[in-house]
Amino acid sequence: MNPRRKKRLTIVIAVIAAIGVITGLVLYALSQNIDLFYTPSEIVNGKDDSGIKPIIGQRIRVGGLVVPGSVKRDPNNLKVQFDLTNKGETVTIKFDGILPDLFREGQGIIANGTLTEPKLLTASEVLAKHDENYMPKEIADSLGEGHEMPTYSEEQLNNG
Known part of the structure; x- marks a missing residue:
């Protein structure tokens, strides 16, 4: 795998992980406000x-x-x-x-x-x-x- 593809793969994995963390935090915040x-x-x-x-x-x-x-x-x-x-x-x-x-x-x-x-x-x-x-x-x-x-x-x- 060349360095350019490796860098793209790292960026894609980081973006997916960030989206997962953000989604988890939003769901946790919403669960605190449910009556x-x-x-x-x-x-x-x-x-x-x-x-x-x-x-x-x-x-x-x-x-x-x-x-x-x-x-x-x-x-x-x-x-x-x-x-x-x-x-x-x-x-x-x-x-x-x-x-x-x-x-x-x-x-x-x-x-x-x-x-x-x-x-x-x-x-x-x-x-x-x-x-x-x-x-x-x-x-x-x-x-x-x-x-x-x-x-x-x-x-x-x-x-x-």
Whole structure:
């Protein structure tokens, strides 16, 4: 093999290796930003098909219904804590920020954040449904067929 071909081969191998390293780094960076969806029962018991549970420190999305009577607000700041449930399992959500206008007890929500304890999520974002008839598909599926939408009187709707 002459020196010119040897140099070309070295350059081609270096370029292919560089592309491989760059691809690996990009995939690693993207895997750190993936938010996996869990329900409260999947956080406690693991996913139905694989049994995988989220680990402490993992960024996840959790969806379910806000437990009536569980919302605790700090009067001095924007911190709020509430419980989220589905199929009997409950997870506590801590959030420091402004909740959506449509947030209320008994309603389906999705919280994005980091799992800080086995049943405690520190949320960075809380999303609420947009009207009385809508519930995210993942939450509706996780609650099962026996779930009924909460009903509110006119007085409850007007007061909060």
